[in-house]
Amino acid sequence: MNSRNIVRLFLSTLAVGGFTAGIVGFAARWNEFAPMFTALDISEILSTFIWMFGVGLIFSVISQAGYFAYLTIHRFGLGIFKGPSLWNAVQLVLIVFVLFDLVYLRFITFGNGEGLGSYLGLAVFLLIIGSITAFIKGKQTNKQAFIPALFFMVVVTTVEWVPVLRVNNESWMLFMLFPLLACNAYQLLILNKLIAKSQQELENRKAKNKQTGVNRNEQIT
Known part of the structure; x- marks a missing residue:
C-alpha cells in the first residue's frame, strides 16, 4: 500500500472513531447530558461533542495500533504454525478463552450479588x-479470512478495551467499545480495497511512464 493510502486510512479511521464517540457518548451518558438538550443549550452541546470527538480520536489511535500489531502477530503466527490451519485453530482457542474470561473474571471481580446476564x-x-x-x-476475500477477522474483532478489541473494563463503569465501557468496534471493523474491511487501489495506481503510473517514454522516443526520431 502506498503512502497516500496509508495516510488516507489513518485519517479516515480517526474520523470514524471521532464521530462514533461523539454520537455514542451522548447515548451512553444520556442521563448526564439530557438537561442540555432539554434546554437547547447549543454551545454546551457543541463543546461536549467536540470533547467526545477528541476522546474518540484517542480510541481510534488505540484501535490502529492494535490493528497493525495484529497484522504483525498474524504474520508470525502463520510462520510459526506452518500455515493457516493450525494457526486458525490456535486463534479459535484464544477467542473462546478471552470470551470466557470477559464474562467470568468480570463477574467474580465486580458481580456483587448481580446476575450473570449483564x-x-x-x-x-x-x-x-x-x-x-x-x-x-470472508465474502470480500476468502473463507480462510473468517477466523483471523473474528480473532481480531473479539480478542484484540477486548485487549484494547481493558483500561475501561478494569474500572467497570458501564457508560464508559459503552463509550469506548463502540468506537473501537467501528474503527476495527472499518480497518478490517477497507484494507483490501486500499491495497487494490494502491496496486492500480502503481500500474497506472507505470503505464503512464511507459507511454511518456514512447512519446519521447518518437519526438527524438
Whole structure:
C-alpha cells in the first residue's frame, strides 16, 4: 500500500472513531447530558461533542495500533504454525478463552450479588458483531479470512478495551467499545480495497511512464 493510502486510512479511521464517540457518548451518558438538550443549550452541546470527538480520536489511535500489531502477530503466527490451519485453530482457542474470561473474571471481580446476564450480554454482543464483520471479510476475500477477522474483532478489541473494563463503569465501557468496534471493523474491511487501489495506481503510473517514454522516443526520431 502506498503512502497516500496509508495516510488516507489513518485519517479516515480517526474520523470514524471521532464521530462514533461523539454520537455514542451522548447515548451512553444520556442521563448526564439530557438537561442540555432539554434546554437547547447549543454551545454546551457543541463543546461536549467536540470533547467526545477528541476522546474518540484517542480510541481510534488505540484501535490502529492494535490493528497493525495484529497484522504483525498474524504474520508470525502463520510462520510459526506452518500455515493457516493450525494457526486458525490456535486463534479459535484464544477467542473462546478471552470470551470466557470477559464474562467470568468480570463477574467474580465486580458481580456483587448481580446476575450473570449483564456480564454475558457484552460478550455475546461482541461475538455477534465480530462474527458479522468476519463474515463480510470472508465474502470480500476468502473463507480462510473468517477466523483471523473474528480473532481480531473479539480478542484484540477486548485487549484494547481493558483500561475501561478494569474500572467497570458501564457508560464508559459503552463509550469506548463502540468506537473501537467501528474503527476495527472499518480497518478490517477497507484494507483490501486500499491495497487494490494502491496496486492500480502503481500500474497506472507505470503505464503512464511507459507511454511518456514512447512519446519521447518518437519526438527524438
